[in-house]
Amino acid sequence: xxxxxxxxxxxxxxxxxxxxxxxxxxxxxxxxxxxxxxxxxxxxxxxxxxxxxxxxxxxxxxxxxxxxxxxxxxxxxxxxxxxxxxxxxxxxxxxxxxxxxxxxxxxxxxxxxxxxxxxxxxxxxxxxxxxxxxxxxxxxxxxxxxxxxxxxxxxxxxxxxxxxxxxxxxxxxxxxxxxxxxxxxxxxxxxxxxxxxxxxxxxxxxxxxxxx
Numbered sequence: 001x002x003x004x005x006x007x008x009x010x011x012x013x014x015x016x017x018x019x020x021x022x023x024x025x026x027x028x029x030x031x032x033x034x035x036x037x038x039x040x041x042x043x044x045x046x047x048x049x050x051x052x053x054x055x056x057x058x059x060x061x062x063x064x065x066x067x068x069x070x071x072x073x074x075x076x077x078x079x080x081x082x083x084x085x086x087x088x089x090x091x092x093x094x095x096x097x098x099x100x101x102x103x104x105x106x107x108x109x110x111x112x113x114x115x116x117x118x119x120x121x122x123x124x125x126x127x128x129x130x131x132x133x134x135x136x137x138x139x140x141x142x143x144x145x146x147x148x149x150x151x152x153x154x155x156x157x158x159x160x161x162x163x164x165x166x167x168x169x170x171x172x173x174x175x176x177x178x179x180x181x182x183x184x185x186x187x188x189x190x191x192x193x194x195x196x197x198x199x200x201x202x203x204x205x206x207x208x209x210x211x212x
Contacts, residue, residue, distance in 0.1 A: 009160050013056055015201035016171040020052055022197055023178055026190045030182075037084065037093045041181050044081040048074050048174045055170055064158040065137075065144055071170045072134035078173035079109050079123070085177070085184055087112045106131065117180065130169065168202035 027045070032038050051074050058067035080102060084093060087109075096102060102109065110124040117123075136143035150157040175198050182191035199205060 006160060009163060012164055012201060013059065013167065015205065016052075016167055017056055019171055019197045019200050020049060020174065023175060023194055024049065026182070026193055027178060030185065030187055030190070032185060036097060037088075037090070038185070040093065040097070041081060041085050044077055044084070045174070045178055045181060048077045048081075048177065051077070052170060052174055055167065059163055059167065062156075064156060064163060065147065067163075068137040068144065068158070068166055069140075070138075071166050072138040074170040075130065075134055075173050076106075078177045079106065079113065079127070081177045082113045082117070082123075082180055083109045085181055087116045164202075171201065172198055 032042060051070055055067045055070050055074070058064065058070065083102065083104070084096065088096070092103060104112065106127060107124070110127040113119065113123045114121050133143055135141065147158050147162075148154060148156055175194050179191045179194040182188075182194060
């Protein structure tokens with residue numbers, strides 16, 4: 001069995017849910033152009049918001065393995081979205097629409113993102129650390145299979161810390177993409193507010209505040 005009923009995890013799931021609900025209110029009031037790049041980004045963010053809601057629904061329904069599998073789509077969507085948002089040329093955006101695939105592999109996408117967003121190899125480091133595990137969960141690899149058993153019984157054994165980590169990463173990926181999208185769309189205050197939402201859950205929310 002999972003430990004999804006503990007008060008700490010219930011509180012955390014509520015926090016990430018509230019963060020994404022707040023994100024929606026920051027995205028909705030603005031008028032966006034109808035160029036191809038913007039439409040693709042808007043669709044990507046909307047899809048990731050749906051995926052995020054599905055992850056929380058699955059976790060709360062004790063379908064944690066499926067939630068972990070879906071989390072890869074959110075992280076990958078962030079990388080693809082960040083690249084299309086600010087790295088891809090107009091011709092590359094058109095090629096993506098026409099061929100439904102990106103011209104770069106994930107390592108090259110991460111490198112391009114780091115360069116354009118001046119992220120100091122953050123995204124490439126995240127890819128190296130997280131991508132193998134995400135793929136294992138998504139493709140029913142050994143990380144996923146190992147958690148289908150409790151001892152010798154065919155009973156899921158996902159740890160609360162793992163659920164906390166996956167839902168934190170998925171939420172942060174969604175908010176990061178949305179923040180950079182708003183920045184490119186020249187809504188800097190909304191972009192900064194989305195960035196601040198990342199401090200409302202997970203490890204960042206547990207740090208002592210100045211003066212406390």
